[in-house]
Amino acid sequence: MVGSLIYYADTHKFFDAHYNEIEELRQEYETLVGQPLHINGDLKNFMAWFAFEEIAWQIVNELNIYY
Numbered sequence: 001m002v003g004s005l006i007y008y009a010d011t012h013k014f015f016d017a018h019y020n021e022i023e024e025l026r027q028e029y030e031t032l033v034g035q036p037l038h039i040n041g042d043l044k045n046f047m048a049w050f051a052f053e054e055i056a057w058q059i060v061n062e063l064n065i066y067y
Helices: 008-017 019-033 043-063
Strands: none
Touching: 008 019, 008 043, 019 043
16 A cells, blocks of 8 residues: 555665654644554564554545444
């Protein structure tokens, strides 16, 4: 589904390129849930996917699309 985030090399490159935005998303998420994000496995891979999924969730909510 997300061809550009298949391999660690891809997720690491994405993380490095978007570090500031990802860090902002992480901080907003932690504030919202009231606890730190629990990172499993490879940091850059986890955070790249976290950012992708969080933005996808925000888009769905903005468009009021519910499945």
